Amino acid sequence: MTYIKPKFRHPELPKNDLGYVKSDYEGAISTLCAGCGHDSISAAIVQSCFELSIEPHRLAKLSGIGCSSKTPTYFLSNSHGFNSVHGRMPSIATGANMANRDLIYLGVSGDGDSASIGMGQFVHAIRKNVNMVYIVMNNGCYGLTKGQNSATTDLGGFSKAGGLNHYPAIDLVSLAIEMGATFVGRSFSGDKNQLVPMIKAAIAHQGFALLDVVSPCVTFNNKAESTKSYDYVRAHLEATSTIDYVPEKEEITVSYEAGMSALVEMHDGSVIQLHKLAPNWDPRDRFSAVRRLQKAQANGEVLTGLLYIDPESKDMHELEQTVDVPLNSLREAELCPGSSVLERVNAEFR
Amino acid sequence: MEHLRSVNDLVIRFANVNGTGSASANNMFAKAVFRMGIPVSPKNIFPSNIQGLPTWYEVRINEKGYLGRREGVDVMVCVNPQSLPRDVASVKKGGYFIYDNTKRLHPEYIREDIHYIGVPMTGLTMQHYNEPRQRQLFKNVIYVGALSALLDIEMEVLHGIIADQFRGKEKLIAPNLKALDLGYQHAKNNYACPLEVRLERRDHVKDCILIDGNTACGLGAVYGGATVAPWYPITPSTSLVDAFEKYARKFRIDPETKKKRYAVIQAEDELAAMGMVIGAAWNGARAFTATSGPGVSLMSEFLGLAYFAEIPVVLVNVQRGGPSTGMPTRTQQPDILSSAYASHGDTRHVLLFPSNPKECFEHTAMALDLANRLQTPVIVMSDLDLGMNDHMSPPLSWDDSRKYDMGKVLSADDLEQIEQFGRYLDVDGDGITYRTLPGTHPTKGAFFTRGTSKDEYARYTEAGDAYVRNVDRLLKKFKTSAKLVPPPELYQKKNHSKHGVIFFGTTTYAALEALDLLKEQGLEMDALRLAAYPFNEAVSEFIDEHEKVFVIEQNRDGQMRTLLINELEVFPKKLIPVLNYDGMPITADRIEQLILQSFPEEKMEVHVQNGMN
Numbered sequence: 013m014t015y016i017k018p019k020f021r022h023p024e025l026p027k028n029d030l031g032y033v034k035s036d037y038e039g040a041i042s043t044l045c046a047g048c049g050h051d052s053i054s055a056a057i058v059q060s061c062f063e064l065s066i067e068p069h070r071l072a073k074l075s076g077i078g079c080s081s082k083t084p085t086y087f088l089s090n091s092h093g094f095n096s097v098h099g100r101m102p103s104i105a106t107g108a109n110m111a112n113r114d115l116i117y118l119g120v121s122g123d124g125d126s127a128s129i130g131m132g133q134f135v136h137a138i139r140k141n142v143n144m145v146y147i148v149m150n151n152g153c154y155g156l157t158k159g160q161n162s163a164t165t166d167l168g169g170f171s172k173a174g175g176l177n178h179y180p181a182i183d184l185v186s187l188a189i190e191m192g193a194t195f196v197g198r199s200f201s202g203d204k205n206q207l208v209p210m211i212k213a214a215i216a217h218q219g220f221a222l223l224d225v226v227s228p229c230v231t232f233n234n235k236a237e238s239t240k241s242y243d244y245v246r247a248h249l250e251a252t253s254t255i256d257y258v259p260e261k262e263e264i265t266v267s268y269e270a271g272m273s274a275l276v277e278m279h280d281g282s283v284i285q286l287h288k289l290a291p292n293w294d295p296r297d298r299f300s301a302v303r304r305l306q307k308a309q310a311n312g313e314v315l316t317g318l319l320y321i322d323p324e325s326k327d328m329h330e331l332e333q334t335v336d337v338p339l340n341s342l343r344e345a346e347l348c349p350g351s352s353v354l355e356r357v358n359a360e361f362r
Numbered sequence: 363m364e365h366l367r368s369v370n371d372l373v374i375r376f377a378n379v380n381g382t383g384s385a386s387a388n389n390m391f392a393k394a395v396f397r398m399g400i401p402v403s404p405k406n407i408f409p410s411n412i413q414g415l416p417t418w419y420e421v422r423i424n425e426k427g428y429l430g431r432r433e434g435v436d437v438m439v440c441v442n443p444q445s446l447p448r449d450v451a452s453v454k455k456g457g458y459f460i461y462d463n464t465k466r467l468h469p470e471y472i473r474e475d476i477h478y479i480g481v482p483m484t485g486l487t488m489q490h491y492n493e494p495r496q497r498q499l500f501k502n503v504i505y506v507g508a509l510s511a512l513l514d515i516e517m518e519v520l521h522g523i524i525a526d527q528f529r530g531k532e533k534l535i536a537p538n539l540k541a542l543d544l545g546y547q548h549a550k551n552n553y554a555c556p557l558e559v560r561l562e563r564r565d566h567v568k569d570c571i572l573i574d575g576n577t578a579c580g581l582g583a584v585y586g587g588a589t590v591a592p593w594y595p596i597t598p599s600t601s602l603v604d605a606f607e608k609y610a611r612k613f614r615i616d617p618e619t620k621k622k623r624y625a626v627i628q629a630e631d632e633l634a635a636m637g638m639v640i641g642a643a644w645n646g647a648r649a650f651t652a653t654s655g656p657g658v659s660l661m662s663e664f665l666g667l668a669y670f671a672e673i674p675v676v677l678v679n680v681q682r683g684g685p686s687t688g689m690p691t692r693t694q695q696p697d698i699l700s701s702a703y704a705s706h707g708d709t710r711h712v713l714l715f716p717s718n719p720k721e722c723f724e725h726t727a728m729a730l731d732l733a734n735r736l737q738t739p740v741i742v743m744s745d746l747d748l749g750m751n752d753h754m755s756p757p758l759s760w761d762d763s764r765k766y767d768m769g770k771v772l773s774a775d776d777l778e779q780i781e782q783f784g785r786y787l788d789v790d791g792d793g794i795t796y797r798t799l800p801g802t803h804p805t806k807g808a809f810f811t812r813g814t815s816k817d818e819y820a821r822y823t824e825a826g827d828a829y830v831r832n833v834d835r836l837l838k839k840f841k842t843s844a845k846l847v848p849p850p851e852l853y854q855k856k857n858h859s860k861h862g863v864i865f866f867g868t869t870t871y872a873a874l875e876a877l878d879l880l881k882e883q884g885l886e887m888d889a890l891r892l893a894a895y896p897f898n899e900a901v902s903e904f905i906d907e908h909e910k911v912f913v914i915e916q917n918r919d920g921q922m923r924t925l926l927i928n929e930l931e932v933f934p935k936k937l938i939p940v941l942n943y944d945g946m947p948i949t950a951d952r953i954e955q956l957i958l959q960s961f962p963e964e965k966m967e968v969h970v971q972n973g974m975n
């Protein structure tokens with residue numbers, strides 16, 4: 013196991029528009045188990061931010077508690093991070109977002125953190141359409157406490173510490189669509205080609221973007237029959253489409269067969285390009301998403317890709333009608349009504 | 363029959379049905395007394411109900427300025443048949459019982475030792491108003507009209523209040539004036555007015571205002587620069603955030619875009635409300651929330667995070683009777699310990715104890731500064747009595763040259779000057795370290811905020827020595843905070859009595875009155891009012907300099923006494939608890955009685971003295 017990250021960088025490493033190399037977006041060395049799906053997701057986050065040329069300090073990363081919530085240490089070390097309380101990251105992200113609408117908020121959570129202890133906060137952040145990316149590293153078990161069943165463990169699944177699971181699994185993407193989420197995707201930690209453009213699109217989305225990423229726990233839940241294992245997902249992966257995220261400035265040159273592709277224009281002018289679309293499928297249609305998901309579930313498929321998007325999404329700041337500048341930038345002159353106004357207020361109480 | 367006699371010294375109680383619009387008539391009454399220059403202290407005694415259950419409004423009028431509650435009702439205005447038996451019984455001997463005599467009073471409610479004044483409130487409304495809702499509302503105004511004749515309230519004052527109340531809805535003025543007159547004429551024509559218990563104009567109110575503590579706290583948050591206010595509804599704190607929003611909507615709208623320079627967010631529960639405060643404060647906004655006991659319990663995990671991760675959060679705890687749902691519409695001071703030590707592990711939180719609306723305003727604004735200066739939770743400890751009842755208070759004031767204290771926050775330029783930024787490095791030796799806000803600098807100053815143990819550079823560690831260094835520094839920071847919080851108020855230049863009393867918050871009114879009562883009996887005591895926790899040196903000095911110290915508070919277990927014993931290492935027997943916890947504000951009589959019980963000999967002496975006189 014490696015303990016030290018070399019500081020040496022090859023002088024000819026590719027640089028992004030800001031002049032940063034990819035390693036500028038990395039974090040400390042992971043302390044998760046070797047082969048953990050979460051590390052692949054961290055790598056995809058690094059890749060996405062590097063390719064999008066995000067100023068690292070313009071992004072804030074937040075997490076709850078659990079193996080997944082440890083990962084923000086392993087990426088974007090030049091970004092502020094907040095490893096908070098179990099299941100409570102959504103409220104902290106909501107408050108942070110209210111304070112400064114100009115930053116990008118990346119929340120990282122797990123199935124225990126989001127589907128059990130933090131279910132209330134999770135659905136309410138969706139409902140409020142907080143402008144953030146919310147990644148659930150979903151491994152169907154409690155890793156950090158040694159393998160108990162979680163609320164996304166398969167019905168009838170058998171875990172090392174939890175034994176036989178009698179309860180149905182909660183499907184976070186169906187739940188999110190039901191709750192009115194404006195961007196819902198599912199991916200697989202082992203499919204970087206799909207995951208990276210999805211993270212980029214989620215960042216561009218103006219509102220709550222859920223990415224439920226199946227991320228096998230190699231230590232506690234990787235038996236072939238588990239729907240969260242590498243073997244199962246690879247065998248049953250069913251992508252709704254492939255996806256490209258195209259930033260505003262790039263011209264779209266590739267064209268696809270009619271009926272098999274869709275362009276979704278985002279709030280900031282960038283474009284999501286979906287191609288090889290599954291038949292009878294429109295990710296802008298909530299009903300078609302729900303139908304397709306239920307069908308996939310019945311067939312034992314792991315449906316991945318961008319499942320639902322509302323390009324007209326209004327985030328919480330828009331709904332609350334807050335000023336365009338960050339609230340944390342306001343000072344006395346904008347905030348304090350002053351003593352003469354207070355005299356008038358006093359007079360109302362005489 | 364005996365008649366109670368007094369000028370500007372009475373307790374009047376209104377017995378109403380919840381949800382019938384009585385509150386505005388009752389407020390009109392209290393305000394009229396106030397505008398006649400007479401100190402007044404109204405209290406709403408209401409059920410946890412929206413419509414139909416009995417509710418009372420009790421007003422103490424006292425020209426000496428005693429604003430605490432007093433036992434015994436001199437004048438009862440009974441508009442609620444449900445509570446009639448109780449209401450008849452509660453009138454003092456020689457007092458007055460004003461009731462709706464549209465129907466005759468059952469003989470079993472006739473007492474020989476009180477005076478009955480019938481006003482056909484229902485009858486008059488049936489005669490003069492057509493709509494059922496109007497009949498219900500004006501019944502209330504009719505009794506205010508009757509009181510104006512019976513107690514000698516100046517009619518012009520009432521007219522002025524109605525004019526103010528219905529500014530912009532002028533067509534409502536005439537029917538209100540008519541109802542006032544109906545009541546007035548009825549009393550005038552049927553009874554010798556005024557009664558022997560009556561009012562007379564004075565000039566004792568000066569520039570004071572009549573305002574509830576929650577409104578004052580809400581204004582304090584507006585003036586103190588709060589921008590993010592997440593909250594969850596809970597009595598008795600709800601009206602605090604309502605007030606913040608009301609004044610923010612008035613004073614915090616961007617004139618050009620008409621957009622809000624604030625965000626009030628109704629959270630899904632108190633946990634989320636506190637989480638949002640933490641997120642916003644971590645990100646450099648001045649943020650606060652308000653709650654009551656059950657909410658503090660729910661927020662406890664997060665308060666520990668804010669303490670340990672050093673986030674400047676502000677919480678107003680408008681206390682109510684506990685434990686559990688307890689007495690949700692009654693007052694107490696029962697969360698002293700649960701607030702001071704909220705959360706697991708070793709935690710201590712800064713508490714402020716406002717005792718009137720002016721201090722509610724000041725402490726809330728101050729809490730936003732203190733929290734940012736100290737990077738820790740600051741809890742303003744109000745209560746239901748202070749928060750929801752109107753109190754006569756000195757006017758609110760603001761110094762326009764005042765700057766918001768954002769505490770030790772490094773800018774991008776600052777970071778350029780520093781060789782290595784250490785988030786938890788005690789550079790100044792006061793336990794308060796420097797922080798950076800997200801988005802400050804592209805390559806410097808980023809760190810990981812966490813609830814886990816860390817070293818001076820915010821790196822996760824399980825090393826025992828680093829942990830100890832950190833929590834010891836937090837303790838040092840807490841000691842620093844003792845120098846920054848408001849000092850206690852001493853009511854004497856120099857201690858001159860063997861014994862002292864300590865009190866805080868809404869207990870102050872009754873405590874000051876009790877001190878006068880005790881003095882009349884020859885027992886003079888020194889007094890100290892706590893304004894904050896941690897306690898500064900003046901508090902331990904006060905305790906050291908007295909033989910017995912009475913700690914007056916409104917909970918069963920003497921929680922402030924426990925906190926004093928624990929924090930100042932005082933010999934427990936020296937601190938004598940003086941308690942009230944029935945859900946009603948403590949009275950001076952109760953304090954006097956309980957203190958006298960501790961002095962069997964002195965009490966005897968006093969009696970002897972009285973006998974000789």
